[in-house]
Amino acid sequence: MRILVVEDEVDLAHTLHTGLTAEGYSVDLxxxxxxxxxxxxxxxxxxxxxxxxxxxxxxxxxxxQLRREGNATPILVLTAKDGEWDQAEALDTGADDYLAKPFSYMVLVARLRALVRRAAAVAPPVLAVGDLSLDVAGRVCRRAGTRVELTPREFAVLEVLARRAGQAVSKADLLYHAWPDEALDPNLVEARVSALRKKVDAAFRRQSLQTVRGTGYRLVDDRERD
Amino acid sequence: MRILVVEDEVDLAHTLHTGLTAEGYSVDLxxxxxxxxxxxxxxxxxxxxxxxxxxxxxxxxxxxQLRREGNATPILVLTAKDGEWDQAEALDTGADDYLAKPFSYMVLVARLRALVRRAAAVAPPVLAVGDLSLDVAGRVCRRAGTRVELTPREFAVLEVLARRAGQAVSKADLLYHAWPDEALDPNLVEARVSALRKKVDAAFRRQSLQTVRGTGYRLVDDRERD
DNA sequence: CTCACCCCATGCGCATCCTGGTGGTCGAAG
DNA sequence: CTTCGACCACCAGGATGCGCATGGGGTGAG
Incomplete structure (x- = not known):
């Protein structure tokens, strides 16, 4: 379970980092x-x-901006003032909850837990790129409705690519995100992508897993296009 | 059995907490x-x-708000005034019962117990995944109508999987939910699943209890499709 | 006491993934 | 257009660790 903390005050950022890490979350700042x-x-x-x-x-x-891009990640806003206006504006722009500073740490954790739980219940955990779909919760991958069996590592790599569909993802990024303990060899990624192409592309005469030479890979919807 | 008490008067909140805890409920404030x-x-x-x-x-x-979100948890309202208007409005917004302050503690407990019982009776306590059905209240499991005898622990594991049918459930989650006192060994889960497969799958030539390698297990409807 | 249940330890089988190597492909410079 | 170097695809063999199965013994209930 990964949480992003966007906070410029170093003290608070540090506190949140250590605290939430202790709660069992992986925290990025x-x-x-x-x-x-x-x-x-x-x-x-x-x-x-x-x-x-x-x-x-x-x-x-x-x-x-995140909401405009269709990103539905739950957002918990921290605000220094606690005026009604402030809250209203934050919630209007798409935040899911707010907390006025100074806040109790217990309350933060409780709200945060509630947000995560609700989001998990509401949001359809299915990533789709063209006719390729990844059911993250069920660990099921489908191409045009027919099921494709993937190994855990393959699924992890494809998931990262699907979350950034259309964008080129560097091998370093893929290594970082799909390999829990840090690995270094870019060949690991190449080997997994090769396997993925067989199952997800070649078997369907498709080419949605593209190589971006010198950078990494990109997952696109390849059904239409030139 | 967990109860949430939403009450700002600290004295009353405290009273309710200790009282209901004594009744055997787990109380959050x-x-x-x-x-x-x-x-x-x-x-x-x-x-x-x-x-x-x-x-x-x-x-x-x-x-x-809770009702608008589809939350059907029974709600018992406490009101200071006992005017008809007050009661009506509370029940209109979706409360299941009300109690005017000051109230007798005995009455509260009785109403509360009745509410819980009624809710349990109303909510369909039968989980179904394909032709596998779990009567949670009666602790009865059936495959295609024929009864399957399960031990308590087996039932608990299968219930968790059934509540999240189609999704991969981690062993950690299964341990947390099906083992009251915290246990740690993933092998416990493996052993129970192994037993479950014999009774629920192998005996019927079925494969609804699937392994999700590196993650956990998943219960699916395996009668049709891929 | 008896019996069912389940924790615990163990060994095995196998999927998965890494390793290293070879041949192929791309792109820029000559 | 050709050449060259770097980058990439893919394969095969082998190690690792995950998951499965099994059974003995402890424990609590009836």
Whole structure:
């Protein structure tokens, strides 16, 4: 369970990091709005804790932008003021909950847990790119409705690519996200992608897993197009 | 049996907590409407005791919001006034019963017990996945109509899987939910699943209990399709 | 006491993944 | 257009660890 904390105050960021890590979450930190937006886009977080007062790009804009892009990751907003106006605006831009500073740590954890649980119950955990679908909860992969058996590692790699469909994902990123303990050899990725292509592309005469030479790979919808 | 008490008056909250705990319930407290709403949303409570007069978000709104979200947890409302109007409005927003303050503790417990019982009777306590059915209340398991004898632990494991049919459930999750006192060894799960497969699958030439390597297990309807 | 249940330890089988190597492909520079 | 170097695809063999099955013994219920 991965959580992104976007917070520029180093003390608070540090506190949140250690605290949430102790709760059993994997915590990543972003120190400004732009970085936060970038990291959140990967879609790999179960929840984003977002401060409203941020250098660069403020929290409202990060939140609004993510929602505009169709990203449905639950967002818990931290706000210094507790005026009604502040809350209203935050929730209007698409945040799922807010918390006024200073806040009780217990309350934060409770709200956060509730958010994660609700999101899991509501959000359809199915990633789709063209006629390729990944049921993340069920660990089931389908191409045009017919089921494709994937090994755990293959599924992990494909999931990362699907979460960033259309974007090129570097091998370093794939290694980082699909290999729990850090591995280093880019060949690992190449080997898994090769296996994936057989099952997911070649077996269906398709080419949705593209190589981006010098960078990595990209998963696209290849049904129409030139 | 878990109960949520949403009550801002600390004395009353404390009284309820100790009293209901003595009755054998597990009691959680929320001190305002907003917190109450969040906790109730988790859906893990057999009943919610809800004061109408609350800071932040009043009881009417909490109740209405929960019902709007499809949450069917029984709600027992506590109201300071006992006017007809008050009662009507509470019941209209979806509460299941009300009690005017001051109330007798005995009456509260009785009403509460009745509510829990009624809810249990109304909610269909039969989980079905394909032709496999689990009568949770009666602890009866059937495959295609014929009865299958399960031990308590086996039933608990199968119930968890059935509640999340189609999804992969991790061994850690199964351990957490099917072993009351925390256990740690994943082998416990493997052993129970192994026994379950014999009774529920092998005896019927079926394969509804699937292994999801590296993750856990999944219960599916295996009669049709891929 | 008897019996059912289930924890616990163990060994085996096999899927999965890594390793290393070879041949192929791409792209830029000559 | 050709050449060259770097990058990539893919294969086969072998190690690792996961998951399955089994049974003995402890424990609690009736």
């Amino acid at each position: 972003a120190h400004d709005g732009r970085q936060g937006l970038w990291m959140a886009r990967t879609g790999e977080y179960a929840l984003v804790v977002l401060d409203l007062m941020l250098p660069g790009l403020n929290g409202y804009k990060v939140c609004a | 929320a001190h305002d409407g907003r917190q109450g709403l969040w906790m109730a949303r988790t859906g893990e409570y057999a009943l919610v005791v809800l004061d109408l007069m609350l800071p932040g978000l009043n009881g009417y709104k909490v109740c209405a």
